Amino acid sequence: MTAVTAPAVTAEPAGPRRPLRSGKLIAGLAVAGFFVLAGVLGPLFAGDPEEIGYERLMPPSAGHWLGTTNTGQDVLAQLLVATRGSLTIGVVVGVLATVISLLVGVLGAYLGGWLDEGFSLLSNVFLVIPGLPLVILITDYLETGGPVALALTITITSWAGPARVIRAQTLSLRGRDYVDAARVSGERGWRIMVFEILPNLVPIIAAQLVFAVIGGILLDAALSFLGLAGGSAGSWGSMLYFAQNASALSTGAWWWFVPPGLCIAVLGAGLSLINFGIDEIIDPRLRRATS
Template sequence: MTSVILQQPTEAKAARKTNRGFIHGLITNKKAMTGMAIMLVFIVLALAAPVLFPDDPSRITGMASLEPDSEHWLGTTAKGQDVLALTIHGARSSLLVGLTVGFASTFIGILVGLASAYFGKFIDEALSLLTNVFLLLPGLPLLVILAAFLPPGLGTVILVLTVTGWAGSARVLRAQALSIRSKDFVAAAVVSGERAGRIMFREILPNMASIVMGTLLACVIYGIGAQAGLEFLGLGDVSTVSWGNNLFWAGNEGALLTGSWWVFIPSGLCIALVAFALALINYAVDEVTNPRLRKIRKPATTERGAAQ
């Protein structure tokens, strides 16, 4: 028992060192920095939207279906609304929903995964059964049913996407927590009389930083894409300016049929770019934590010697 307790500080120190190495690896990774730069641009534009376009973005500002010009950089819709204003203001709603759903789904996944892995037995069986039920339910039909019967609004979209999106993250985090639960430093914390909450959140969770980060990014991508899909089907609040509603109105107004590409491409491209940026960061997390994905850089002197 004494040897297990003495081993706890050493392994905890090693875990903190690993987390510092993980953060340093992300900062020096080109994929991560590229993804973060793209996300930073969208976040800054979303925050600056009321300054860039202080008026209502849905108001009519010009003739209908104008092509991009010096006055309307992305043209106008069939109603005469400025597409650039709609796109930038739409970033506020879409990013808000995506980030909120991502954090909420990941938080629920952490709670369920840690509790299931740490307590085991009946609690593990009950939580695993609940998780499996949500995993087996068809996602899109459940989204449509919940969104159709609940009052429209951003709160409803966030609630629906969180309810349908937490199970996958809980399953992944439970598997990771189970492997850490068997480590010696966790056993030492149990023997020393630490409370269950402290062991889960101070001993197990910090060693899951990489998998939590990857899960969070995946949930954010899911939130943004699922919101756009629901709103494109007309199941969101059509009075809200968002990328999904921009695509919904573009489809209703026949932008594709009339060749008004500037109406639907900006919002669709923004969704794709945000998903691409988050996927880059997610892949960078895998690179940092998985040695098999790291590129082995040969010294320059070796390469020159081989060329000679």
């Protein structure tokens, strides 16, 4: 009689550690990277967007991939220059709004007292004020154009929301054991904020930065479309503004207004995917759900 031996059973690890990565984050970074390359390198090869001398309202062709405007300007050249302008405004707004929200949120929450009360009151005031009407009033009052002035104006209404989120998280971190241990050991307050609290806020800061960039680009497009961002086609919203004034929709010149509108939508979706991907990485429950 032949003896039958049972096959050896190898125990699988109970909880394999999955790499911290997200398909949404990778897709969003790919979309954002494409627009960054187009904005940085595209204008170098696109030619002069203000050059006039082509056939007017010519549809897309081999010579002009996105056609021409009513004044004979190349739409592709304008689109690439506008991509650089919109990205510049979005990044400037995102960085400035994030820095202000960090100062207000971290300093107020850690130091507490009258400083925290004052920062909280200021944040609440800016949260209840409608952002777009306030920016329109400030832009009209300043009577100055240019991307820098526009970015500073948009930043005024973009910092309050992230500041509230960072303040809430800082209040939670302020009572942790390692922060108490650093305080008892004699560490100065600025070192505790920089080396103990800020590293734990990096995922939230990254998410708020991406959100601020999205808001800056969309608000710039709205202001440019209303004709409040200067007189040059320096952003996607400016292209939409000039296309509207030239009745591109009624004349059927879809190649003039569809590309900038599509760029706004695709880049907004890409940055949103980055935000969702960051949420999946920092939130264990979302990681388990997507696994």
